[in-house]
Each structure stands twice: as structure tokens, then as C-alpha cells.
Amino acid sequence: MQTGELLNSYNVDSHTWDEMYAALAVRPQYQGVVDFLQQMSIDELNKKEELAKRLFMSQGITFTVYSSGEGIEKIFPFDIIPRIITATEWAYIEGGIKQRLKALNLFLKDVYNSQFILKDGIVPVEMIYSCPHFLREMHGFQVPHDIYVHIAGIDLIRDQDGTFYILEDNLRTPSGVSYMLENREITKRIFPDLIPRNNVRSVTGYPDILHRNLVSMSPRQTAHPTIVLLTPGIYNSAYFEHTTLARLMGVELVEGRDLVVDNHRVYMKTTAGPQQVDVIYRRVDDSFLDPLVFDPESLLGVSGIMSAYRKGNVAIVNAVGNGVADDKAIYTYVPAMIRYYLNEEPILKNVPTYQLGNIEEREYVFSNMDRVVVKKTNESGGYGMLMGHTAGEEEITRYKEEILKDPRQYIAQPIISLSSAPCYMNGQLKPRRIDLRPYALCGPDGIEIVPGGLTRVALREGSLVVNSSQGGGSKDTWVLAG
Amino acid sequence: MLSRVADSLYWMSRYMERTDGILRMLKINYASSQDDTQEFSWKPVLRIFSYLEEEEAAVIANQTRAVLQFMIADKENATSVLNIVTRGRENARSVQDHITKELWVCLNDFYHSIRDGNLSRGLQYDDPVSILDVLIRQGVHYYGIMDITMARGEGFAFINIGKYLERGVQSADILDIKFSDLQFDLSRADITYWKYLLLSISGYELYLKTYRSGFDARNVVELIVLNEEFPRSVIYSVDRLQRYFGKLKGDRNKEAWKKIDFMIGKIMSRVRYSTVESILEEGLHAYLNGIKEELYEVGIALNQHYFAYI
Numbered sequence: 001m002q003t004g005e006l007l008n009s010y011n012v013d014s015h016t017w018d019e020m021y022a023a024l025a026v027r028p029q030y031q032g033v034v035d036f037l038q039q040m041s042i043d044e045l046n047k048k049e050e051l052a053k054r055l056f057m058s059q060g061i062t063f064t065v066y067s068s069g070e071g072i073e074k075i076f077p078f079d080i081i082p083r084i085i086t087a088t089e090w091a092y093i094e095g096g097i098k099q100r101l102k103a104l105n106l107f108l109k110d111v112y113n114s115q116f117i118l119k120d121g122i123v124p125v126e127m128i129y130s131c132p133h134f135l136r137e138m139h140g141f142q143v144p145h146d147i148y149v150h151i152a153g154i155d156l157i158r159d160q161d162g163t164f165y166i167l168e169d170n171l172r173t174p175s176g177v178s179y180m181l182e183n184r185e186i187t188k189r190i191f192p193d194l195i196p197r198n199n200v201r202s203v204t205g206y207p208d209i210l211h212r213n214l215v216s217m218s219p220r221q222t223a224h225p226t227i228v229l230l231t232p233g234i235y236n237s238a239y240f241e242h243t244t245l246a247r248l249m250g251v252e253l254v255e256g257r258d259l260v261v262d263n264h265r266v267y268m269k270t271t272a273g274p275q276q277v278d279v280i281y282r283r284v285d286d287s288f289l290d291p292l293v294f295d296p297e298s299l300l301g302v303s304g305i306m307s308a309y310r311k312g313n314v315a316i317v318n319a320v321g322n323g324v325a326d327d328k329a330i331y332t333y334v335p336a337m338i339r340y341y342l343n344e345e346p347i348l349k350n351v352p353t354y355q356l357g358n359i360e361e362r363e364y365v366f367s368n369m370d371r372v373v374v375k376k377t378n379e380s381g382g383y384g385m386l387m388g389h390t391a392g393e394e395e396i397t398r399y400k401e402e403i404l405k406d407p408r409q410y411i412a413q414p415i416i417s418l419s420s421a422p423c424y425m426n427g428q429l430k431p432r433r434i435d436l437r438p439y440a441l442c443g444p445d446g447i448e449i450v451p452g453g454l455t456r457v458a459l460r461e462g463s464l465v466v467n468s469s470q471g472g473g474s475k476d477t478w479v480l481a482g
Numbered sequence: 483m484l485s486r487v488a489d490s491l492y493w494m495s496r497y498m499e500r501t502d503g504i505l506r507m508l509k510i511n512y513a514s515s516q517d518d519t520q521e522f523s524w525k526p527v528l529r530i531f532s533y534l535e536e537e538e539a540a541v542i543a544n545q546t547r548a549v550l551q552f553m554i555a556d557k558e559n560a561t562s563v564l565n566i567v568t569r570g571r572e573n574a575r576s577v578q579d580h581i582t583k584e585l586w587v588c589l590n591d592f593y594h595s596i597r598d599g600n601l602s603r604g605l606q607y608d609d610p611v612s613i614l615d616v617l618i619r620q621g622v623h624y625y626g627i628m629d630i631t632m633a634r635g636e637g638f639a640f641i642n643i644g645k646y647l648e649r650g651v652q653s654a655d656i657l658d659i660k661f662s663d664l665q666f667d668l669s670r671a672d673i674t675y676w677k678y679l680l681l682s683i684s685g686y687e688l689y690l691k692t693y694r695s696g697f698d699a700r701n702v703v704e705l706i707v708l709n710e711e712f713p714r715s716v717i718y719s720v721d722r723l724q725r726y727f728g729k730l731k732g733d734r735n736k737e738a739w740k741k742i743d744f745m746i747g748k749i750m751s752r753v754r755y756s757t758v759e760s761i762l763e764e765g766l767h768a769y770l771n772g773i774k775e776e777l778y779e780v781g782i783a784l785n786q787h788y789f790a791y792i
Contacts, residue, residue, distance in 0.1 A: 059583075060575065060590045070557065073594075234576045243578040253579045258484050271488045271636065271788045272734035 006042065007034065010422060010429045017162045017419040018431060019083060029084045029480055032198045036191070037081075042427045048190040049080055049424065055189060061182050063237040076179065077473030079423045082187060083434060083455040087482045090451060093164060096348030097154055097440055098447045099338060104169060104325050105442065106341040108148040111324060112138045122340050123333045130357075130408050131330065132378055133172075133323020135286065137293055141310055144217050145444045148319040151210070152440045153177070153454075156348070158419035165351045165416060167435065169334065171326040172318060173283050176454040176474075177439045178241035181206060181248075183476040184452070200478040203452035206439065207248035210281075213443035214251070217315040218278040225278035227251040228268060230259070232284050232300045242283055256284070261304030264311040279315045280305075286320050328377040328411045329355055351416055357408040365412040369396050372412040374403070387464065389415055418464050421475070423457060433458045435466050436477065451479035487580050488640045489789035490573040494581075494589075495644035497570030501563055502621045503652045504531050508553055509614040510682035515546050517674065524549040530652075530659050532561045550610050554617075555602040563617065567596050582631040585624070592620040642726040643784070650719035651777050656683060657706050658770040661699075666766055668699035676702055683714045703766065704758045716773060717753045723780075724750050730788075738787030745783060749776045 012018040020030040037045070056062065056075040064071040085093075110117050111128060118125045128134050153174025155167040184203055188195060211227070218225035231242040233255050246253035258268050259277065267274035282289065288298040290306040308314045324330065332353045335346040354361040354372070365372055369388045376384035386399045403410045420431035438453035455475040456466035466472040507527055515522035521544050528539040531553065542548040556562045571593040578586050595601070596617065604613050632638050660679050664670045676697045680686040685705055692709070693701045707716045724746045731739055753773065761769045 057594060058591055059587055060578075234572070239575075243575075246579040247583070251579075252484060253577075254484060255486065258486050269485045271483050271485055271640075271730070272732060 006427070006429055007038065010431065012420065012431050015160055016417055016431070016433075017158050017160050019419055019421040019434070029086045033082065033084070033194070036194055045080070045424060046427065052078055052080055052186050052190050055186055056182075059182075061178075061240055063240065064235070066235070076468055077457075077459055078183060078186065079432075079457055079459075079473055079475045080187075080190060081422050081424050081429070082476040082478045083421050083436075084478045084480065085436075087480050089164075090479045092347070093156065093436075093438065094449050096164070096166075096346075097152075097438060097449060099342065099344060099347050100154065100166065100169070100334060101149060101152055101440055101442060101447055103334065103338040103341050104152075104171065105147065105149050107337050108319070108322060108325050109143075109146050110341075112321065113140060117337065117340060120340070122336050123330070127329060127333070128324060131324050131327050133286070133321065133327055135321035135324075137306060137310075138319075138321035142312075143319050144219065144312075144315050147217075147442050147444070148322055149325075150213060150217070150317045150319075150442050152442070153437045154440065156436045156438070157351075157416055159416045162419070164348055166334075166348050167351060167416075168328070169326040169331065170437075171322040173285065174437070174439070175238045175241055175283075176437060176456075177206065178244040179474050180439065180450075180452055180454045180477065181244070183454075183474060187476040195478075198478065199481050201451035201481050203450050206441075206450045207245060209441050209443075209448055209450070210245070211249040211251070213441055214249070214279050214281055214317060216444050217317060219312050219315055220276075220278050222278075226268070226275060227279040227281065228254045228259075228277050230254055230256070230280050230282040230284055230302075232256075232288070236283075238283065245281075251281070256298075256300045256302050259302040259305070261302060261308050264304070264308045264313055266302065266305060266308045266314045277314060279317065281317045286323060289316075289320065323378070328353075328375055329357070329408065332411070351413045354412040355408075356403055356410040356412060361412075362403075362407060366400060369400075371414060373415050374399065374410055374412045377409050377411055383469070385465070387415070415464065418458075418466075421455070421457070423459070423475075425459075430461070432461075433464055433466065434475070453477045483580075483636045483640075485789050487577050487637070489785075490577045491580065491637050491640045492644035492784070492789070494570050494573035494577070495641040496648040497566050497573065498589075498621065498624055499645045499648040500652070501566050501570065502618070502625075503649070504553065504561075504563055504566070505614055505618045505621060506684065507531065507656070507682045508550060509611060509618065510678055512546065512550070512610055512614070513681070514674070514678040517678075522546070526659050526663050527553070530655050532559065547606060547610075550605050551602065554613075555596075555605060564596050567593055580637050582627070584631050585627045588620075588624050588627050592617075592624065595620060636730065639726045639729040640788075643723060646719045646722040646726065647777055647781060649714060650716055650723065651774055653683065653706055653714050653716050653719060654770045654774045654777075657703065658767060658774075661766055668762075673697050680705070685712055685714060688712055700758050700762070703761060707753065707761065707770075708756065708758070720746070720750050720753055720777075735787065738783075742780060742783050742787065745776070745780050749773060749780070752776075 010021065012021050020027060026034050053075065056078065057073065062073040062075050065074055107117065117123050118128060149171045151174060153170040153176060155170065156164050157167050158164055180203055214227050215225060229242055229246045229251055231239060231253055243253060252268065254268055260267050260269060260274065266277040268277055284300050287294045288300040290301050290303060291298045292303050293306040309316050309320065331350065332355060335350055338344055338346045354365050356362045356365060372388045374386040374388065418433040418435065421434045422429045423432045434455050434457050436453055436455055438449050440447055440449045455477045456468070457473045457475055458464060458466045459473045460471055511524065511527050523543045525539050525543045528534050528543065528549065542552060552559055552562065554563045557564060559565065571589050574581060574586055574589045601613060628641065677686060679702065680689050689705055692705065705712055705715065709715045710717055712718060727743060727746055
């Protein structure tokens with residue numbers, strides 16, 4: 001069978017924005033890839049897919065599932081067909097994200113200091129105080145360079161007319177960037193010459209920019225500050241990412257037990273005695289960071305690290321307490337923040353969101369459950385979510401009872417259909433729903449977004465949930481240069 | 483360097499050295515089992531490389547395929563190659579930013595190939611030598627990548643400290659157990675016995691070149707303990723241990739360094755100023771055991787002064 005047929009069998013749902021096809025014609029940005037695929041046989045494509053799997057396995061780009069005492073290595077499913085973004089689309093996304101991050105950073109500084117936005121009534125006070133991620137420990141503390149969000153992974157989706165929407169602001173410890181880097185490396189291996197021929201912008205600068213920003217956060221004025229990446233350890237599902245980033249930046253990968261605090265300074269335990277640490281890029285959540293301040297049961301953190309932080313002896317990246325800005329209920333107020341702090345109209349739209357803490361909105365949602373998705377405000381990764389159009393009656397009733405126990409912890413959004421992109425599945429091209437997570441880096445010199453990102457795919461037919469914990473996969477994401 | 487990282491590098495290296503030792507031992511003993519007039523016993527191998535009790539070992543000692551299965555692919559056996567490679571790889575996994583990517587990929591591939599179900603089937607029905615050869619080559623691949631790609635820094639020193647400590651213990655162990663098999667009666671055992679012992683630690687050819695007068699147990703002791711040119715001898719291993727530990731000398735941690743350097747130096751002089759005669763006078767078992775004990779103590783001291791981080 002030739003791949004010509006492979007493309008003919010691609011049936012796009014007419015109510016969905018497809019990244020490759022528009023009105024039965026290939027969009028120009030995909031033409032290069034389509035021509036390339038048409039030269040190949042199914043056998044060759046199957047071999048490419050096999051090679052991709054082997055490369056992931058061999059390099060240990062895996063996460064380990066432990067069952068019955070032994071570890072089983074799994075790879076995150078990877079689809080070999082790249083997702084392509086045009087230069088125009090990218091310029092728009094880039095502008096929108098920069099604007100949004102600027103406002104969110106100002107919001108964090110404000111909410112932990114003067115709280116003008118609360119006093120002016122833009123964001124209701126009770127929204128802040130009822131948010132579990134609002135940390136009083138951060139109040140009145142000046143973070144280095146006023147930067148709270150050093151690394152953001154903002155999720156975008158597209159509805160049926162192709163409009164981009166912000167789905168979520170991930171401002172705490174966003175993950176997945178190593179897949180942006182590794183997926184590109186895999187594409188280079190499986191499709192030689194395809195990338196240069198299509199004028200795809202490079203993503204390899206990411207670790208260098210991040211490293212430069214980390215150096216600039218150092219509280220000690222020294223040419224070579226000690227920078228560490230704090231990981232929860234090898235059992236964490238993102239461990240591969242932590243080692244990759246540490247390796248690519250040439251910084252030390254540490255666990256909580258490698259660090260110790262003495263006289264409000266953080267040291268790492270080395271073979272030559274303690275060595276002072278200046279900057280910690282942590283991939284451990286706030287609540288586990290310091291057992292003396294937060295969860296006393298935590299073994300992943302370091303006792304006393306918050307005091308060292310507040311004394312200004314160590315920089316923590318991302319800042320502690322960012323959860324108050326990416327909370328799903330606070331999300332509703334981001335457009336208002338942009339107007340308030342920047343006096344600008346938001347470039348990227350929010351998905352309309354109903355606060356279930358508000359009685360009128362709750363009643364509306366309860367009578368339209370089949371048209372909404374309900375989410376817990378402080379969960380991520382697709383957990384604690386209810387998709388109204390597929391849920392059974394009983395499930396909905398049970399979920400409603402849960403909501404009524406603490407309505408502030410829930411929001412609802414109309415179901416957005418998500419755009420689709422071609423995926424190679426068992427010798428055929430099939431449209432599957434995707435989202436996009438570009439990674440933005442903020443340093444003293446401004447915000448930079450590496451041209452690319454992570455495209456997550458809902459691999460199940462018709463599914464709208466792209467989270468890796470819910471059967472999602474990923475794609476290499478191309479941003480074309482002009 | 484982080485103490486935890488030094489610890490993991492050291493253990494990664496010890497496990498990989500042990501893997502190599504076990505695989506070579508199995509290969510040669512397999513050959514020996516096919517070349518025996520009487521029924522071949524795997525008991526010495528099981529005693530050196532597993533925790534089996536005398537009686538447990540006796541159950542499978544005469545079944546070659548069962549021993550291979552047990553020593554290579556048995557998940558329940560803590561000392562199987564499968565489990566040792568897994569531990570080596572887990573250690574490497576937690577220090578991926580301190581070894582080269584090539585080295586990590588090589589260890590990771592080794593791990594995946596040893597867990598391949600075909601391996602276990604092959605051990606039952608195919609030619610075991612082919613399988614052992616593939617595994618040994620994976621190990622050699624590891625040594626090669628280590629040599630060619632790793633920076634000669636502190637990490638490399640810890641890797642080699644682990645490697646030579648393990649090798650020294652192994653060589654002493656092999657000699658000790660092989661001779662205890664003969665109740666330390668050096669006049670017993672025929673030529674094939676010595677030949678396979680030497681082959682199993684890659685010392686056969688060197689033996690032939692060094693001693694032209696046929697097989698003598700005293701020469702075997704001399705080669706394995708005292709020959710400075712033999713890379714698996716006790717003296718060579720201790721010499722390398724001393725050399726790589728020397729690279730850790732620095733301004734910090736001075737006290738601990740001096741203490742451990744003294745311990746290694748003591749073992750070194752004990753070996754260097756021995757002759758076959760003096761060893762036999764002291765008693766081969768007592769001598770070898772003494773060296774093993776002292777090497778273990780070096781391991782404990784390293785743990786205390788360099789790796790302690792919890």
C-alpha cells in the first residue's frame with residue numbers, strides 16, 4: 001500500500017479545526033511533510049515508528065512503574081508526525097503569553113505585598129484567602145529581581161474556528177520541557193533532512209537561557225555561583241527530565257537529603273565537606289519543600305530552607321507560593337489583571353469559566369451539566385475532572401454532591417472541542433485532539449519563549465483529554481521561521 | 483562532588499565489575515563442565531557468587547542449565563546477573579548527570595537486554611556460550627566507553643576505587659574457595675583443574691608464558707596474588723586502588739584521607755612483601771581472608787568519610 005491512500009483515509013470532523021487540512025486541502029505549512037510522507041511506504045513508516053520507540057527506550061527516556069517489587073520501564077507515547085505552527089500563529093501566541101506572564105508576575109508581587117488589586121476590588125479578597133496555595137509565609141518578602149515565575153508552561157487550545165484559548169497557567173513546577181527537546185532529537189534521527197528543508201526553528205537554546213537566568217538569580221555576587229536542581233528522586237515520574245536538564249545545564253542534580261541548612265545558609269554535602277548553594281531550581285512542590293514550615297512529614301525537602309530563602313541567602317526557582325496565581329478559580333481574573341496592571345486588552349482569550357462558589361453560576365452549570373467540564377481548582381494532570389458529555393447520570397449526581405461540600409474548590413467550563421492533528425496509527429493517518437504548551441522563561445532581561453513547545457495528543461479516538469496520566473501522548477512541535 | 487553521587491558511582495562500578503567476574507566464571511565453568519570425566523560440580527561457583535547454603539547449593543550443583551538460569555536470570559536470586567545489573571543501572575540512573583550519556587545508554591541497554599525474555603529461554607534450550615558471550619561483550623563495551631568518554635575527575639577516581647576494590651576481593655575469594663575445594667592440599671587436583679581456574683580469570687595464557695614447567699599450585703598462587711603484570715591479581719588491584727585513592731588527596735577532608743590512605747598502604751605492603759613461601763607458611767586461607775577483611779574495612783571507611791550523607 002502506498003501512502004497516497006494513507007492520506008486519502010484521513011477524515012476530518014467538520015466541527016473541528018484541523019491543523020493539517022482546511023476544506024479538504026492541505027494547509028501550506030504541512031505541504032512539505034505531506035510530500036515527504038507520500039514518498040514513503042507504510043513499511044518504512046512502521047520502521048520509523050519502531051526506531052523512535054527503540055531510541056526512547058535505549059536512552060532511558062522513560063518513567064518507571066513499580067509493581068510487585070520490580071520496575072517496568074514505560075515510554076510516553078510519541079507520534080512521529082510533527083505538529084506545525086506558522087510564523088504568524090507563533091508571533092501571536094508569543095505576544096499573548098508574554099503579556100499574560102507580565103501581568104501574573106505583577107499580580108504575585110502585589111498579592112504578597114501591598115495587595116492593591118484586592119483593595120481596588122478587582123479580585124475578591126475571599127478568592128485569595130480561600131486558596132490553599134496562597135502562602136502567608138511569602139507575605140512581605142522581596143524575591144530577587146521581583147521575579148516569581150521564572151519558568152511557565154502555559155497550556156493553549158484551539159476551538160473549531162481556530163481561535164487560541166488559554167486553558168491553564170502552570171506557574172509552579174511545569175514539566176514536559178525535556179520532551180520538547182527529546183522529541184526534536186528523535187525527529188532528527190527518524191526523518192533525516194526533513195527539519196532543515198522545512199525551515200523549522202531550533203529549540204536547543206532552552207537549557208542555555210534557563211542556565212543564564214538561574215545564574216542571574218544568585219544572591220552572592222560571584223562569577224560561578226553554585227546552582228542545583230532539586231529533584232524528588234528517582235521514583236518521580238519526571239526524573240528523566242530532571243537528569244536531562246541538569247546534564248544540559250551542567251548543574252548539580254540534588255535530592256533533599258543532599259542539602260542541609262546551617263545558620264540560614266543552604267549547603268550541599270560533598271565528598272570535600274559542605275559547599276554553599278546559591279540558586280535552587282526546585283522540582284519539588286511547595287508543600288514538601290520545608291518540613292519545618294509546610295508538611296512536617298515531607299522527606300523530599302530540606303529543613304530550614306524557607307528561612308534561608310527569606311533571609312535572601314538562597315534563590316528558589318520558581319518562587320514559593322505561585323499556586324495562588326495559577327489556581328483555576330483565580331484564572332477567571334487574569335484578563336482583569338492584564339487590564340489593571342498593564343492597561344492593555346488581553347491578546348489571548350480565556351475559556352469562559354463559571355465559579356461554582358457563586359450561586360447563580362452554579363445553578364446554571366448544574367442544569368447544563370452535559371455541556372461543561374468541571375474541574376477542581378487545585379488539581380492538575382487531569383485528575384478530579386468531570387467531562388459532562390460523557391459522564392453517566394449517577395456519576396454526575398455523585399459529583400454534584402461533592403461540589404456542594406466545598407463549591408469554591410470547583411470551576412466549570414464549556415467543553416471546547418480542541419483542534420485535531422494527524423497521527424500515525426497502525427498504518428493510517430487519524431485525526432486526534434491536541435493542545436500546546438510552550439515554555440516561557442523570565443529573567444532580569446525579560447521574557448523569552450523558545451520557539452516550540454510540547455504538543456500533547458489525546459490518543460484515544462474522540463477523547464478530549466490530553467494529559468499523559470490519562471492516556472495522552474506527545475508530538476514534536478515545529479515553529480516555522482517566516 | 484556530592485557524597486551521594488560518589489556513593490552511587492562507586493557502587494555502579496562495583497556491581498559492573500562483579501557482573502564481569504560472574505559472567506567469565508560461568509563461561510569457563512560451563513566449558514569445564516563439558517570437559518569432565520566425572521559429574522561436574524558448580525558448588526565452588528555458587529559459594530563464591532551466591533548466598534546459597536551448602537545444602538541448597540547441593541540441590542542444583544550438578545545441573546548446569548539450572549545453575550546458569552539461577553545465576554543469570556533468576557529474579558529471586560539477589561546475586562543473579564539480572565539483579566546485579568539492575569542495581570548497577572539504578573545507581574547509574576541516579577547520577578546520569580555525572581556519567582557521559584554514552585555510558586548511561588550502554589548500561590541502560592545492558593539492563594534491557596538482560597531482562598529480555600528470550601535470554602531466559604535461550605539459557606534453557608540454546609548454546610549458553612553464545613548467550614554468555616553477548617553479555618560479556620556488553621560488559622566490555624561498558625569498560626570501553628568508560629575509558630574513552632569519562633572525564634578524569636573525582637568521579638572517575640571513585641569509579642575506579644569501586645572497580646579495583648571489588649576485583650581485589652573477587653580474586654582473593656576465587657583463589658580461597660577453589661583451594662578450599664581441595665582442602666588446601668596443593669598437591670591434589672589435576673592439570674584441567676588449574677587450567678580452568680586460570681581461564682576463568684583470564685590468566686591462563688600469562689601463566690603459560692611465565693611458567694614453562696607445567697602446572698604447580700604454588701605458581702598459581704603466585705600469579706593470582708603477586709604478579710604485578712596480571713590485571714586480575716590481588717597486587718595489581720590493590721596498587722590501582724591506592725593510585726586512584728591518591729587522586730582524592732586535597733586540602734579538605736585531610737584527616738579522613740590520611741586514615742584511609744594508611745589502611746590501603748598497609749594492605750599494599752602486606753601483599754608486596756609476601757612470597758609464595760611466606761603465604762603458605764601463614765596459611766593460604768588465613769592470608770587471603772585477612773586481605774579480604776582489610777579491603778572490606780576500606781569500604782566501610784569510605785562509606786563513613788566520603789559517602790555518608792543521610
